[in-house]
Amino acid sequence: MRILITGGTGFVGRHLSARLIKEGHQVTVLTRGKARPREAHTAEFLQGDPLVPGKWQEAVPEQDVLINLAGTSIFGRWTKEYKEELRLSRILTTRHLVEAIPQGTGITLISASGAGYYGFHQDEELDETSPGGRDFLALLASDWEAEALKASEKGVRVVISRFGIVLGRAGGALQQMLTPFKWFVGGPLGSGLQWFSWIHVQDLVEAMLFLLGRSDLSGPFNFTSPNPVRNKELSKALGEVLGRSSWLPAPGFMIRLVLGEFGAVLLQGQRVLPKRLLDAGFVFRYPRLEEALQDLLSPKTSP
Numbered sequence: 001m002r003i004l005i006t007g008g009t010g011f012v013g014r015h016l017s018a019r020l021i022k023e024g025h026q027v028t029v030l031t032r033g034k035a036r037p038r039e040a041h042t043a044e045f046l047q048g049d050p051l052v053p054g055k056w057q058e059a060v061p062e063q064d065v066l067i068n069l070a071g072t073s074i075f076g077r078w079t080k081e082y083k084e085e086l087r088l089s090r091i092l093t094t095r096h097l098v099e100a101i102p103q104g105t106g107i108t109l110i111s112a113s114g115a116g117y118y119g120f121h122q123d124e125e126l127d128e129t130s131p132g133g134r135d136f137l138a139l140l141a142s143d144w145e146a147e148a149l150k151a152s153e154k155g156v157r158v159v160i161s162r163f164g165i166v167l168g169r170a171g172g173a174l175q176q177m178l179t180p181f182k183w184f185v186g187g188p189l190g191s192g193l194q195w196f197s198w199i200h201v202q203d204l205v206e207a208m209l210f211l212l213g214r215s216d217l218s219g220p221f222n223f224t225s226p227n228p229v230r231n232k233e234l235s236k237a238l239g240e241v242l243g244r245s246s247w248l249p250a251p252g253f254m255i256r257l258v259l260g261e262f263g264a265v266l267l268q269g270q271r272v273l274p275k276r277l278l279d280a281g282f283v284f285r286y287p288r289l290e291e292a293l294q295d296l297l298s299p300k301t302s303p
Contacts, residue, residue, distance in 0.1 A: 001212075002026045004059060006050050006093055007069030007112075008043065009033075012166055012204065016067065017043050019205045028063075030056055030070075050093040057100035065212060066101070068094055068111040068148065074137070075173070078261040087140055094147040103154050108215075110159045110208065111148035115197050115224055117141035117162055120268035123195070127275035128162075128220045137265060145220070157218050159211050164224035164272060168201030169296055192232030194269035197224040200286035200295070207274075210282050222274040229289050231269070241293045 003020055007013045008029030017027050027043040030050060048056025050070055060066065070093040072085050094111060101107055118126045119133015132142045145160050152158045167174045204223050211217055229237070274282075286292040 001064040002028070002062060003065040003067060004028045004030060004046070004063045005043075005067045005069060006030045006097060007071065008067075010069060011168065012112075012163075012201065013069050015168065015201050016069075016205050016208055019209065023209065028059065050096055051088065052092075053096055053099070057096065060097065060100035060107075061102045061105070063107060066097060066107060066109045066111075067208070068097055068109065070094075071112065071144075074114075074116075074265075078136075083136065083261075087143075090140065090144045091147055094144060098147060098151045098154075101151055101154050101156060105155055107151075108157045108159070108212070109148060109151045110161060110211065111145070113141045113145050113148075113160050113162045113220070115162050115164045115222065115270055115272040116265070117145070117220075118270050118272060121195075121270050123271060126222075126270055126272045128222055129275075136261070152218075157215065159218055160220040161208070161211075161223050162220055162272070163204070164197035164199045164222070164228075166201050166204055167198055167292055167296060174296060189231050190267040192230060192235065194231050194267060195228050195271040196231050196234050197222075197228040197270055197272040198234075198289065198292075199224050200284075200292040203284050203286055206285065207277055207282055210277075210280075214280065217276075217280060219276075221276050222272050223277075224272045224274050225287055225289070225292075226274055226278060226284060227288050228271050228273070234289065237289050237293055241290075241297050 003025050005013055005017055005027065008017050008027075009031055013029070017029060020027050021043060028046050029043045030046050030048055032049050033047070046056055046059055048054050050056070070089060072089040074086060076082055098109070101109070114137065116137035117132050118130050119135050119138040132138050141162070148160060149158055165173045203225070207221070207223055211221065286295060
């Protein structure tokens with residue numbers, strides 16, 4: 001299949017494009033940097049800025065699949081300007097991608113979203129039928145999904161992939177978690193009771209391929225492990241795998257002081273379950289956190 005990926009040079013995009021190419025698909029990555037020529041066993045690179053309409057949109061009707069991963073990382077201090085960047089990077093990219101899709105097409109659109117869609121919760125289990133939240137991240141995810149779902153009016157099969165925290169090597173959230181542990185100061189954030197909904201990057205990629213092959217499936221899917229953990233369990237598991245202390249907590253007031261509004265996100269969470277993936281028959285290779293961390297942090301495992 002011919003597949004165009006926005007955000008294909010990012011952490012998830014690099015893993016996904018490599019896997020798709022291995023499967024024999026023709027992958028094109030939209031990049032705002034200088035376009036590079038096609039090389040053997042690599043993706044094609046299409047230069048263009050998805051934040052604005054442009055010549056890049058001419059490539060959209062030629063595709064069988066569009067995978068929309070573009071969006072500024074939420075990991076940062078949420079100033080007014082940064083929040084606007086978070087929003088525009090998602091909304092405008094998706095809007096311009098959908099606008100370029102011709103009417104009555106057989107294209108499939110897989111568009112990213114986040115488990116933050118559900119808002120903050122305590123111990124309640126959340127699946128794809130649960131309502132959206134009302135905080136900034138939840139409303140952002142809701143608006144992002146709404147832009148993608150407009151493609152269904154053109155006959156497009158739209159799949160919304162609500163990512164949990166993606167764990168992988170050489171990038172992503174896991175690398176940010178490792179630093180304090182390596183200095184023996186890792187531990188729970190705040191109370192440590194907040195739920196942490198996560199997914200191994202390999203399971204995320206395989207779930208993408210699974211849905212590509214299931215033309216009968218559309219709508220939202222939670223891309224999270226079937227076994228979310230509390231933050232204190234995450235800290236304990238990381239400490240055990242690394243052979244480091246994991247008892248020293250980071251006080252909530254300090255996290256809020258340093259990170260502002262985003263700090264509040266780290267101190268709250270959601271217990272999100274991938275019900276629709278499981279019901280459809282998808283099998284996770286790394287359903288439990290301990291197995292995932294052993295795979296990702298073992299020096300014997302190839303990247």
